[in-house]
Amino acid sequence: QSALTxxxxxxxxxxxxxxxxxxxxxxxxxxxxxxxxYQQHPGKAPKLMISEVxxxxxxxxxxxxxxxxxxxxxxxxxxxxxxxxxxxYCSSFAGSNxxxxxxxxxVTVL
Amino acid sequence: xxxxxxxxxxxxxxxxxxRLSCAASGFTxxxxxxxxxxxxxxxxxxxxxxxxxxxxxxxxxxxxxxKGRFTISRDDPENTLYLQMNSLKTEDTAxxxxxxxxxxxMQSWGQGTLVTVSS
Numbered sequence: 549q550s551a552l553t554x555x556x557x558x559x560x561x562x563x564x565x566x567x568x569x570x571x572x573x574x575x576x577x578x579x580x581x582x583x584x585x586y587q588q589h590p591g592k593a594p595k596l597m598i599s600e601v602x603x604x605x606x607x608x609x610x611x612x613x614x615x616x617x618x619x620x621x622x623x624x625x626x627x628x629x630x631x632x633x634x635x636x637y638c639s640s641f642a643g644s645n646x647x648x649x650x651x652x653x654x655v656t657v658l
Numbered sequence: 659x660x661x662x663x664x665x666x667x668x669x670x671x672x673x674x675x676x677r678l679s680c681a682a683s684g685f686t687x688x689x690x691x692x693x694x695x696x697x698x699x700x701x702x703x704x705x706x707x708x709x710x711x712x713x714x715x716x717x718x719x720x721x722x723x724x725k726g727r728f729t730i731s732r733d734d735p736e737n738t739l740y741l742q743m744n745s746l747k748t749e750d751t752a753x754x755x756x757x758x759x760x761x762x763x764m765q766s767w768g769q770g771t772l773v774t775v776s777s
Contacts, residue, residue, distance in 0.1 A: 549722070551702060582762025586703070593755055593770055594703060599763040637702050641762040645719035647705035 570638035662768030680756030
């Protein structure tokens with residue numbers, strides 16, 4: 549199972565928006581609405597930010613939103629804040645009780 | 659508040675074995691599906707496997723790289739999840755996280771425990 553493809557980096561100034569893509573195949577992202585996004589600060593465990601493509605867990609700011617079109621999912625962070633600087637990973641259910649994660653995107657707040 | 663605390667990591671030689679534990683609290687462990695995810699240094703996370711709740715059959719599924727070598731089990735009265743790792747390879751070196759699994763999502767994560775496989 550190949551990893552989902554994410555851009556290595558993305559950046560924006562405070563207050564701006566940044567969108568991260570996550571490209572899979574018709575066997576994972578395109579087949580299921582079980583795409584999640586995780587935020588990871590250095591030396592910390594990943595934290596769930598978006599589940600089931602668009603759902604935001606309790607406590608996650610509404611600046612974070614998710615979407616999907618075909619085999620590509622996206623995470624948008626609006627109104628960038630300094631604390632949003634982190635690595636972001638997508639994941640998708642891939643059938644046959646298997647999961648695949650993305651390659652990761654480092655978001656820098658300029 | 660969900661708390662997951664992994665333990666049992668360490669240095670082991672190739673071909674060796676190790677058992678990881680994950681102590682759970684703050685939620686109904688016995689009703690929860692659980693999973694293990696690992697992350698090698700500088701890499702993205704990699705799903706290792708999952709165990710269903712006993713009421714849903716208690717069955718397990720594993721990623722291809724660990725199938726036949728790793729075994730996930732649970733002790734519901736002790737609120738503890740386990741990962742037995744046998745025939746370890748250098749490529750198994752990673753931080754191992756236990757997570758609460760719900761609807762195709764790793765909902766909550768522990769702080770992780772480092773496993774290093776090296777001679």
